Amino acid sequence: MKPPRFSQNIMLILIISIAGLCNVELYAQSQNRPNFIVIFADDLGYGDLSCYGNPTIHTPNLDRMAFEGQKWTNFYVGASVCTPSRAALLTGRLPVRSGMASNKNRVLFPDSKNGLPQTEITLAEQLKKAGYATAAIGKWHLGHKEQYLPTNHGFDYYYGIPYSNDMDRVAEYPNGDYWSQQDDAIKTEHFNVPLLRGTEIIERPANQNTITKRYSDETVKFIKEHKEGPFFIYLAHNLPHIPLFASEEATGKSERGLYGDVVQEIDHGVGLILETLRDEGLDENTIVVFTSDNGPWLPFKENGGSAGLLRAGKGTTWEGGMREPGIFWGPGFIKPGLVTDLGSTMDLFATFSRMAGVEIPKDRIMDSYDLGPTLLNHDSSTRKHIMYYRGTELYAVRLGDYKAHFITQGAYGQFGDREEHETPQLYQLNHDASEHFNIAEENPEVITEIKELVQSHRAKLMRGKDQLAERE
Amino acid sequence: MKPPRFSQNIMLILIISIAGLCNVELYAQSQNRPNFIVIFADDLGYGDLSCYGNPTIHTPNLDRMAFEGQKWTNFYVGASVCTPSRAALLTGRLPVRSGMASNKNRVLFPDSKNGLPQTEITLAEQLKKAGYATAAIGKWHLGHKEQYLPTNHGFDYYYGIPYSNDMDRVAEYPNGDYWSQQDDAIKTEHFNVPLLRGTEIIERPANQNTITKRYSDETVKFIKEHKEGPFFIYLAHNLPHIPLFASEEATGKSERGLYGDVVQEIDHGVGLILETLRDEGLDENTIVVFTSDNGPWLPFKENGGSAGLLRAGKGTTWEGGMREPGIFWGPGFIKPGLVTDLGSTMDLFATFSRMAGVEIPKDRIMDSYDLGPTLLNHDSSTRKHIMYYRGTELYAVRLGDYKAHFITQGAYGQFGDREEHETPQLYQLNHDASEHFNIAEENPEVITEIKELVQSHRAKLMRGKDQLAERE
Missing domain, CATH: 3.40.720.10 (Alkaline Phosphatase, subunit A)
Structure with a gap:
């Protein structure tokens, strides 16, 4: 237990994190x-x-x-x-x-x-x-x-x-x-x-x-x-x-x-x-x-x-x-x-x-x-969404508490075949982590918001060249 | 924190639990x-x-x-x-x-x-x-x-x-x-x-x-x-x-x-x-x-x-x-x-x-x-089995790691109708707590052992008069 060092660290990190505008180069030279x-x-x-x-x-x-x-x-x-x-x-x-x-x-x-x-x-x-x-x-x-x-x-x-x-x-x-x-x-x-x-x-x-x-x-x-x-x-x-x-x-x-x-x-x-x-x-x-x-x-x-x-x-x-x-x-x-x-x-x-x-x-x-x-x-996480890709296809998106499935598909012979959903399946994950209760019908505005997020994500998406396809 | 009292308690309980043959009346008079x-x-x-x-x-x-x-x-x-x-x-x-x-x-x-x-x-x-x-x-x-x-x-x-x-x-x-x-x-x-x-x-x-x-x-x-x-x-x-x-x-x-x-x-x-x-x-x-x-x-x-x-x-x-x-x-x-x-x-x-x-x-x-x-x-628990009754009927029994379902039935409109199993469904609960993998076929001797337990349980069972049936 090294209290002095401990508080130095805490200070350092607090400075880095809270006053995030400082010159980060400074900290790169720090001993801590x-x-x-x-x-x-x-x-x-x-x-x-x-x-x-x-x-x-x-x-x-x-x-x-x-x-x-x-x-x-x-x-x-x-x-x-x-x-x-x-x-x-x-x-x-x-x-x-x-x-x-x-x-x-x-x-x-x-x-x-x-x-x-x-x-x-x-x-x-x-x-x-x-x-x-x-x-x-x-x-x-x-x-x-x-x-x-x-x-x-x-x-x-x-x-x-x-x-x-x-x-x-x-x-x-x-x-x-x-x-x-x-x-x-x-x-x-x-x-x-x-x-x-x-x-x-x-x-x-x-x-x-x-x-x-x-x-x-x-x-x-x-x-x-x-x-x-x-x-x-x-x-x-x-x-x-x-x-x-x-x-x-x-x-x-x-x-x-x-x-x-x-x-x-x-x-x-x-x-x-x-x-x-x-x-x-x-x-x-x-x-x-x-x-x-x-x-x-x-x-x-x-x-x-x-x-x-x-x-x-x-x-x-x-x-x-x-x-x-x-x-x-x-x-x-x-x-x-x-x-x-x-x-x-x-x-x-x-x-x-x-x-x-x-x-x-x-x-x-x-x-x-x-x-x-x-x-x-x-403090609240700055991450607000999760993108669920399968291969290069976006299957689902979580925005805050809600997750919309545009495509669902099992794997290894379990959990069903690929299915595209015109109206995505929607789950409130903090209430229903098990994804049992599709609430898409009751929440069209959430789906709209998620679709907008997808659109802006896709607009900026530059796909890297497939590195997994070629085999000898 | 009261160390002396603590150790008295420990001692007392150790005596009660390990040397379980003592006259329990003695402890009933204890202050601890x-x-x-x-x-x-x-x-x-x-x-x-x-x-x-x-x-x-x-x-x-x-x-x-x-x-x-x-x-x-x-x-x-x-x-x-x-x-x-x-x-x-x-x-x-x-x-x-x-x-x-x-x-x-x-x-x-x-x-x-x-x-x-x-x-x-x-x-x-x-x-x-x-x-x-x-x-x-x-x-x-x-x-x-x-x-x-x-x-x-x-x-x-x-x-x-x-x-x-x-x-x-x-x-x-x-x-x-x-x-x-x-x-x-x-x-x-x-x-x-x-x-x-x-x-x-x-x-x-x-x-x-x-x-x-x-x-x-x-x-x-x-x-x-x-x-x-x-x-x-x-x-x-x-x-x-x-x-x-x-x-x-x-x-x-x-x-x-x-x-x-x-x-x-x-x-x-x-x-x-x-x-x-x-x-x-x-x-x-x-x-x-x-x-x-x-x-x-x-x-x-x-x-x-x-x-x-x-x-x-x-x-x-x-x-x-x-x-x-x-x-x-x-x-x-x-x-x-x-x-x-x-x-x-x-x-x-x-x-x-x-x-x-x-x-x-x-x-x-x-x-x-x-x-x-x-x-x-x-120390190992002295309890070795669990009896799963539904009403007055014995539906399932867990003996050690294994659970045999003689009858399965859902509730409140979910998880299926009543089904009696000639060969009970068998699950190894410590490996498979979710009861996904029925292993009855591979383990007939476990089922025999559980059936023997059921038999001896039933032989000694005296059913109390139903207190829940009558309503005004």
Whole structure:
């Protein structure tokens, strides 16, 4: 506990956030720029943590993090599948702008030709301008070729698997049925996924049983080695994406079965990371965010997660596909409490940039809002809408409390076929988070307002060239 | 904070719980019997508190209570509707034994002839044996005639409405449609429900707008007047049962709308009660329990609550009907943490009796298990099964992690008709709390085991005479 430093930080951030007109360059030179750690789970649902209502997955470290910090309950991702969601977080832009969304392939594959364009500015590149040491640990999935890897996108260091853990499959599922796979018959060797350090393959197939643990350990190591700060760590776990793997120590521990073991192992890692921050005296000067890339992968039944009270899951523009746990922790900065304001993973770009004193790019349209005032003072979030894209098509829009679905469609054989709605379906999400009660008829003026927003959004939309379509 | 007293209490409870063979009479004479407060909501769903995953209902006091105490996630009620659920809590017995379950009327009505039989022993009568001052504040619903009222069932004091807040209706709903009632058109005068003190009507119609607030205030008053202890308060709110009412101060405060206002007003009352306990130095010697009588009343759409990830709601034997938030707080006794063991409102009878040093009745079959070892030490709960009765019929049984549905049926026009299953539906609830994946075929041995349990349960079952059937 370092009270003097604490108050310096608070002052600094207050100045940055409240008197937002100052010359941000000034702060970039300050010694008190906070460290940032983003912990990003894969396919974890809104309802998969104890503090978000899961009955049998024990996540005491995330629960404590939420209790000591802010628990956001209207926190969104930029897309309902991996690649575009990750692009959104790191660029602060809708994937349709960067070309990281496609109607041909929803994500990148090991035979994809392209990746995140060099013209995009990542959060890591942004923070490097203010002297941050930067590390990407874990899943990348924004291009596996050398020019697309993290170390060519602003990260000093990379350790991880460059795409999803079910890719490079070299064995058939035992019973031949993809959706009803039996976990106990699936081995890490059935997937020839590489593990990289920097741009070098250091293990193939990556031992996925130990990967969660190793990602957490790498993060702890990077913190210790860069404790003089400032640093930015993007820890993107490959799990609980299916196939599920846990270490020997974690296996058989959760009443929720293997899925629970996997989530609890991630939670355990969160505990180690926060403990390291406390031990190193960095807790008052670090902000840790926990969220996930998209909703649960439901057709896998109990091997998939839960969206809690939200409708549908991964791959859809229903809430279960795109609303995620969003936990912000930072005892030196963050005012504890429940936050129901709108937020998005895309907002981390502006929020961290602002706190680090780095100017937001002005040569492109950004979709990133500074959450600082909400994090520090519970002031209203400046984000007022959420765009729900599927590929390059806008399916739904949330404006304030209301969400209009122009197109609805399930995913992976569940939740129905594509349907275009002449009168959009309308839900009041703060009253009806489960999207049960369509109130379009009673609220034509809300639909008009949302349509106007769509029109102005479309008028300015410049679509990036599709980076996901081409495969070798 | 009173460390010496604290450790005395711990010692006392450890002796009572671990060395359970001692003469309980001894402890009944002790000065350190804990006070008990049970706060019982009406129709609040599993998913209606922030700490159980609700996105827009702010319940900071209950969240803190859960964080400082134990949050139970497999905590059940004795029936999925009011009257039998309340009978179960207060008698520690399945309602089918006491006659408080019926296939003719699911609950008592203002023209019902009977009520809870005098032959039943209530938790209040039980605790009076150890010298407790006892108060029932709020909804009773176990018989409105004088001989059935709380003051004739072991409570020294009663203040409340003797049945549901939608009874004694004297006005039609504005649009004639019961399920789609418009809250803003519903007034407290549309229901001629009486408010009683003792056995006297002191207000009719009861002003329901202020009733939640007044119940909390009465509780605070009773605590202050009985601070020398020991006391037992059964605070059974009439809300958030529909029709919804909140005080002027609470109205318009919640982003969840009126339903949220109502729940937040209950939470505010919880805050006042805990604050009073702290102010009076009673926090180390009091156990507070929060739960609800049954799941949310779903056909009322956004006026009803949410069962979160659980299936269906009030009136059904699906999890949404009978699994509830269960929060145990008592800094002097309760070891904080998440508890996934089985528990039931019926267990409060044995748990409190044991802690108060009162012997459990031996002349009747009880359905009450001592939760003390779990509350104090996180030892495994001794409760291993849950019986899901609808009226006097056993519909489903949970044994450990598994639940078998012999009969399924929706309620209030939702979730389907009655269906008897030759092969019961089987769910692994710790993996699949939402009851999505029927695994009966793969687990015939589990079904056999559950059938054996049913057989032995039925062999010993003595059904009480139906007290709900007769009306005037």
